[in-house]
Amino acid sequence: MTxxxxxxxxxxxxxxxxxxxxxxxxxxxxxQVAKAAGVGQGTLYRRYPSKSNLCMSIMQSKIDGFIDxxxxxxxxxxxxxxxxxxxxxxxxxxxxxxxxxxxxxxLFRSGKLKDMKVNPFELPPFVFMVGxxxxxxxxxxxxGELLSVDPAFTASLIAAxxxxxxxxxxxxxxxxxxxxxAHYVRSFIAPLFPARxx
Numbered sequence: 001m002t003x004x005x006x007x008x009x010x011x012x013x014x015x016x017x018x019x020x021x022x023x024x025x026x027x028x029x030x031x032q033v034a035k036a037a038g039v040g041q042g043t044l045y046r047r048y049p050s051k052s053n054l055c056m057s058i059m060q061s062k063i064d065g066f067i068d069x070x071x072x073x074x075x076x077x078x079x080x081x082x083x084x085x086x087x088x089x090x091x092x093x094x095x096x097x098x099x100x101x102x103x104x105x106x107l108f109r110s111g112k113l114k115d116m117k118v119n120p121f122e123l124p125p126f127v128f129m130v131g132x133x134x135x136x137x138x139x140x141x142x143x144g145e146l147l148s149v150d151p152a153f154t155a156s157l158i159a160a161x162x163x164x165x166x167x168x169x170x171x172x173x174x175x176x177x178x179x180x181x182a183h184y185v186r187s188f189i190a191p192l193f194p195a196r197x198x
Contacts (some may be wrong), residue, residue, distance in 0.1 A: 009047060012037040013058050021102065063125045066090065066096045074132065082140035083193040089132060090158070090189060091181040096175030097167050104164045105171075121160070129159040140193065146190050154192070161188065 015036040019028045030051060048054040054118050070089050076080040077085055097104070120126055134155035138147040162184070 008037075008039065008043075009057075010061070012044065012047065013054075013061055014041065016054055017058050018198075020055075020058075025051065030054075062096075062100065066093070067125065067128050069096075070128075070132065082136045082143075082145060083190070086133065086136045086140075087185045087189050089129075089136075090185060093129065093162060094167065094181040094184060095177045097162070097164060098171065098180060101168055101171045101177075105168055126159055129166075130155045133158050137192075145193055147194060149192065158188065 003190060012033065016028075016033045018037055019032060028051075030044060030048075031041060033054065034041045037044070048057060072093055073092065074085060077088065080088075134151050137146060137149070137151035137155055141149075141151055167180065175183075
């Protein structure tokens, strides 16, 4: 029964995101979402009491997949240098967000993100990224590969520096996801790891 419920929830989110992407968040009613997903409005509202809640659920579904991807990357590259792994996960975060830049623009235009009233620094994706970054910085510091910085403070700073608004701004300026990631790593990650004397 649970898997059926999960499947229904995933179907609702897929249909809602498709409608939002095609017509814009404001132009789509909850009635249209229910009809597209093949569910009654009562079922939809029990799961998602508002359009803001529906938008947040779509984002959460994507974020869960991203966290799984980063965890798998770190496990598969456990022997790689900390700089390589940190550059890798930050590149993944940028590409993940940039892939949905049109969706983020639509959310900003609709004002739905402001309706959510959440502290972004307490959300699971931020907490997860801070933990992963801090672990890599502490590892590098223990090996003498890191500038003299506080890993906990620096991890929070790095994780907070990639706001969706900033990525939308760079996209508007014509940067690709790959270009944003390359510039970001070169500007903010690589300088934390000074070249070791040969």
